[in-house]
Amino acid sequence: MSLFSHDIKTMDDLFVHQLRDIYYAEKQIVNALPEMIQKAQDPTLKQGFETHLGETKNHVKRLEEVFRLHGKEAKGVDCPAIDGIIEEAEDVAGEVEDKQVLDAALIAAAQDVEHYEITRYGSLVAWAKQLGRGDCANLLQQNLEEEKATDKKLTSLAESAVNRKAA
């Protein structure tokens, strides 16, 4: 991890570094989602994860387009934040037997991931604008909107589980 190492001197350096951070994160999420799909019990949750896997693959492509527009190599950097978040998310595949508890844990883990992405894309959009890269900002904003929509869907699923329990 070298987020704030010697090679970050300008806003452009910071932008490119964090772009590589989220590029690494999106790829890790593509790897992590199939197990979450397999473990999800509620059909709506399972379908939601499947849809989000497709979206996430598309986010990787959009990021590659941002790198191309900005004239930088598309590559990832290690990021202990997303590694830690995904480590927790993957543990969902563990030992919870009760279906309701498993889904609740999966939803919470997925929301941790979404919120990390939402905050990272929020900064990147602001920095792209600051750097006069409206073209990059537009693409990053599209990824941001899809992450926000996924987070909202997960909240609805969590709430509907609460309501089912109360009914």
Added chain:
Amino acid sequence: MSLFSHDIKTMDDLFVHQLRDIYYAEKQIVNALPEMIQKAQDPTLKQGFETHLGETKNHVKRLEEVFRLHGKEAKGVDCPAIDGIIEEAEDVAGEVEDKQVLDAALIAAAQDVEHYEITRYGSLVAWAKQLGRGDCANLLQQNLEEEKATDKKLTSLAESAVNRKAA
């Protein structure tokens, strides 16, 4: 890390475990903020971090009250997600010399922390309600609202930096 280990069988187990996760996280944030206060260049950002340190100490106390109400021991559990996020945040103390870049990096790191807390408190409030613990839900909601307000302030600071740059 044993988030989904054998000892999580019920929604109550999951609730208590994640309560211990955020309790650990809040204490780590209390430890991390003084260095961020010291490093912040913009006086409004510095003051914002100072205010949030006071709020965070209060969040720890509210969590101890939640543990008490729920009849469980107030203790933390290791959590690689917040450890990773804080590892990145602490690296802000590193090698960035440009003041504007340093503040931008500090704001982004702080927002990573806030979003982790927002998602964690969001789940905890929902689960407290599901478990019929309205008293705990109310206290957790207070922490959630303060985290959201802090995140909003950080977004404003990030945007005003962009506007200053554009002016």
